Amino acid sequence: MAQKENVHIAPAEGKLAVLIPGIGAVSTTFIAGVEAVKRGFAKPIGSLTQLSTIRLGKRTDNRSPLIKDFVPLAGLNDLVFGGWDIFEDNAYEAAAHAKVLDPADLEKVREPLEKIRPMKAVFDQDYVRRLHGPNVKDHGTKMDKAEMLMEDIDIFRKNNNADRLIMIWCASTEVFHKPASVHQTLKDFECGLMKNDPEIAPSQIYAYAALKSGVPFANGAPNLTTDTPALLELARERSVPICGKDFKTGQTFMKTLIAPGLKARMLGLSGWFSTNILGNRDGEVLEDPGSFKTKEETKLSALEHILQPSLYPDLYKDVYHAVRINYYPPRGDAKEGWDNIDIFGWMGYPMQIKVNFLCRDSILAAPLVLDLVLFLDLAQRAGMRGIQEWLSFYFKGPMTAPGLYPEHDIFIQLMKLKNTLRWMQGEDLITHLGLEYYD
Numbered sequence: 508m509a510q511k512e513n514v515h516i517a518p519a520e521g522k523l524a525v526l527i528p529g530i531g532a533v534s535t536t537f538i539a540g541v542e543a544v545k546r547g548f549a550k551p552i553g554s555l556t557q558l559s560t561i562r563l564g565k566r567t568d569n570r571s572p573l574i575k576d577f578v579p580l581a582g583l584n585d586l587v588f589g590g591w592d593i594f595e596d597n598a599y600e601a602a603a604h605a606k607v608l609d610p611a612d613l614e615k616v617r618e619p620l621e622k623i624r625p626m627k628a629v630f631d632q633d634y635v636r637r638l639h640g641p642n643v644k645d646h647g648t649k650m651d652k653a654e655m656l657m658e659d660i661d662i663f664r665k666n667n668n669a670d671r672l673i674m675i676w677c678a679s680t681e682v683f684h685k686p687a688s689v690h691q692t693l694k695d696f697e698c699g700l701m702k703n704d705p706e707i708a709p710s711q712i713y714a715y716a717a718l719k720s721g722v723p724f725a726n727g728a729p730n731l732t733t734d735t736p737a738l739l740e741l742a743r744e745r746s747v748p749i750c751g752k753d754f755k756t757g758q759t760f761m762k763t764l765i766a767p768g769l770k771a772r773m774l775g776l777s778g779w780f781s782t783n784i785l786g787n788r789d790g791e792v793l794e795d796p797g798s799f800k801t802k803e804e805t806k807l808s809a810l811e812h813i814l815q816p817s818l819y820p821d822l823y824k825d826v827y828h829a830v831r832i833n834y835y836p837p838r839g840d841a842k843e844g845w846d847n848i849d850i851f852g853w854m855g856y857p858m859q860i861k862v863n864f865l866c867r868d869s870i871l872a873a874p875l876v877l878d879l880v881l882f883l884d885l886a887q888r889a890g891m892r893g894i895q896e897w898l899s900f901y902f903k904g905p906m907t908a909p910g911l912y913p914e915h916d917i918f919i920q921l922m923k924l925k926n927t928l929r930w931m932q933g934e935d936l937i938t939h940l941g942l943e944y945y946d
């Protein structure tokens with residue numbers, strides 16, 4: 508079949524630098540995994556860009572290339588890593604501290620990890636109350652700090668001979684804040700940076716520095732960050748793609764699998780109680796009610812949007828939904844989540860579903876980081892700017908255009924992602940109508 512005119516995508520030539528605020532459990536597991544895959548010690552399980560195929564044309568055409576052969580993505584050998592943290596530990600030490608990976612696995616990638624030494628972080632104790640670290644930029648206004656970050660980016664680019672860069676926030680969850688007046692326009696925001704406005708969070712200073720430098724930005728945590736008119740304005744002005752927020756990994760991943768299924772069958776829901784224990788540094792930060800509130804918002808919103816109680820009041824009007832997270836050090840990064848789901852069926856008869864997910868948070872998050880880095884870079888080379896809704900698949904709280912409700916159903920998200928790739932390459936979109944097979 509003749510291909511349609513497709514989007515022009517610049518080739519993925521040269522080095523792609525991945526700059527990460529937060530050299531902690533997720534980011535070191537991601538980097539260690541990429542280095543292990545490059546050396547043939549591991550497989551990139553969980554990564555769409557590395558493992559998934561994409562069907563093209565009709566079911567009878569038998570065309571299902573790997574995504575990485577279909578769209579021009581940067582190769583793993585072209586990635587170089589850098590980042591910032593409030594602790595001075597190099598990535599090997601930070602990974603050893605996080606205890607996600609077995610020492611024997613970590614040892615095999617010790618050399619590349621040891622070379623990654625975090626740059627001095629932009630940090631504010633009011634936004635992450637439980638952590639104290641020495642490796643911080645401790646003088647100047649917020650604008651000065653943004654400029655120092657831009658200088659870090661520039662130096663990293665030069666030292667590593669990088670052609671392109673991506674920034675992805677893997678640092679701690681910041682305390683809950685709503686957009687304030689300083690976030691309304693870029694001008695207000697820049698004024699606020701100069702005046703040290705307390706409503707500007709560190710993550711927003713990183714995002715500002717990235718966007719100003721023309722670097723795409725992804726937000727793996729639930730903090731507001733780029734979800735403000737001012738930073739959206741900057742992303743569009745600089746033609747830079749952005750996406751967020753909060754990696755969809757453990758319990759919310761399960762929730763967005765189960766809830767669309769219940770709704771598809773028109774089964775009712777009266778309550779959903781989710782509780783977790785986890786013992787890593789993320790769990791410790793989330794013990795603070797301010798940081799937990801930020802997380803709670805993204806975790807709670809998914810169900811509401813999937814179930815659409817205003818369209819289905821008989822089924823979902825009075826859902827009691829609660830989410831708890833408890834810090835429990837013995838478990839480290841191996842989180843355990845329990846879900847009690849009270850549903851009802853024909854004639855209102857009640858039933859229950861129990862889910863007990865013994866997961867590994869960073870093992871689930873690492874492939875998402877890889878995909879986001881590669882897809883954001885692709886988006887930039889394809890001239891796409893602003894919010895990348897097709898990457899909602901990866902997030903608990905997907906960013907959308909103002910006024911548009913987010914799509915949380917993971918299967919709709921996946922279809923949107925793959926159709927975006929088909930659209931980029933001028934292939935027919937897949938609607939699953941399929942009438943042509945029965946003509």
Ligand SMILES: NC(=O)c1ccc[n+]([C@@H]2O[C@H](COP(=O)([O-])OP(=O)(O)OC[C@H]3O[C@@H](n4cnc5c(N)ncnc54)[C@H](O)[C@@H]3O)[C@@H](O)[C@H]2O)c1
Nearest residue numbers: 529531532533592628677678679680728754756788789868
């Ligand atoms: N692992 C998952 O499944 C998952 C899912 C969704 C979201 N997240 C989010 O991803 C983030 C990272 O998770 P993690 O388990 O790696 O946490 P972590 O605590 O191991 O790592 C975060 C690191 O960020 C550093 N940090 C804090 N503020 C900083 C700043 N301003 N600048 C630079 N560094 C800073 C901390 O010192 C820490 O080393 C968290 O916000 C978490 O909520 C993780």
